[in-house]
Amino acid sequence: MRLCGLALLAVMCLSSGDRLHAQAGQALRVTPIVHPDQVLISFELTDGLTDDVRQAILSGLKTTFTYTVELRLDVPIWVDRTIATATVTSSVEYYNLEREHHLVRMLDGRTEDAKVTADEAVVRKWMTSFDRLPLFRTSLLEANREYYVRVSATARPSNGSILWPFGSGTSAQAKFTFVR
Numbered sequence: 001m002r003l004c005g006l007a008l009l010a011v012m013c014l015s016s017g018d019r020l021h022a023q024a025g026q027a028l029r030v031t032p033i034v035h036p037d038q039v040l041i042s043f044e045l046t047d048g049l050t051d052d053v054r055q056a057i058l059s060g061l062k063t064t065f066t067y068t069v070e071l072r073l074d075v076p077i078w079v080d081r082t083i084a085t086a087t088v089t090s091s092v093e094y095y096n097l098e099r100e101h102h103l104v105r106m107l108d109g110r111t112e113d114a115k116v117t118a119d120e121a122v123v124r125k126w127m128t129s130f131d132r133l134p135l136f137r138t139s140l141l142e143a144n145r146e147y148y149v150r151v152s153a154t155a156r157p158s159n160g161s162i163l164w165p166f167g168s169g170t171s172a173q174a175k176f177t178f179v180r
Contacts, residue, residue, distance in 0.1 A: 028172040032149045039136040041069055043151045045128040045170075053155070057101070057123070062093040064156045065127050071136045074146035074175065083147070086135040090127045107133075143180035148173050 027047045033040040048065060057063050067088040073081040089106045101123045105113045117123065141147060154169035 028151060028153055028170050030149055030151045030172045030174040032147075032174055032176045033132065034138065034176060034178060037138055038134045039071065039138060039141075039149070040132040041135050041149055041151070042131050042133070043067065043069075043172075044130070045153050048128040048153070048155075049124045054120070056157075057092055057094050060094055060096055061157065062091060063127075064089055064091040066154050066156065067130070068152045068154075069133075069135055070150045070152075071140070072148050072150060073142075074148055080148075083140050084136050086133075088130065088133065088135075092123055092127060103127075107135075138178065141178040143178060146175060146177055148175040 027045065029044045029046065031042040033042065045065070045067075053063065067090075069086045069088060071083045071085070073083055075081060087106075087108055089104075091104045091106075093102045094100070095102065100116050100118055101120075103115050103117065103123065103126045104111060105126070115122075115126075117126075150171060150173040152169055152171040
């Protein structure tokens with residue numbers, strides 16, 4: 001009887017964790033697209049640039065959003081295996097005298113793109129939206145297996161919920177089957 005109670009408690013904890021993960025995942029949308037040679041990843045942080053974050057940026061504080069993207073193999077009844085990981089960062093620094101935002105996007109520590117803009121809509125898109133990033137090669141994948149991409153987002157500087165509405169960050173994932 002005691003064993004059944006413990007099993008029921010474990011199932012309840014696991015299912016409530018899924019609900020919490022799903023709620024947090026609503027703010028971050030992830031879409032993997034499988035091409036013959038690459039897995040392209042699109043993701044968007046819908047609520048990332050809050051009024052508090054915008055005010056911090058306009059004060060001249062350099063703000064960086066870091067996205068950790070993991071390609072994982074879905075292993076039933078066992079621990080899922082991480083196949084590859086990529087880190088994407090977007091930074092913005094506002095210069096008051098020029099009234100310009102200096103933007104930098106990096107992939108695994110390498111600068112991929114940089115630009116200067118005065119348009120806040122461009123800053124919002126730059127910091128929170130990524131379209132078809134070629135992050136992983138399909139040569140890493142086994143045919144006819146279930147995989148998923150998990151994206152975790154954090155912000156710097158992190159000052160609790162003042163600069164980031166999700167505390168320590170948010171994450172979401174999307175599954176796909178690699179068919180060859």
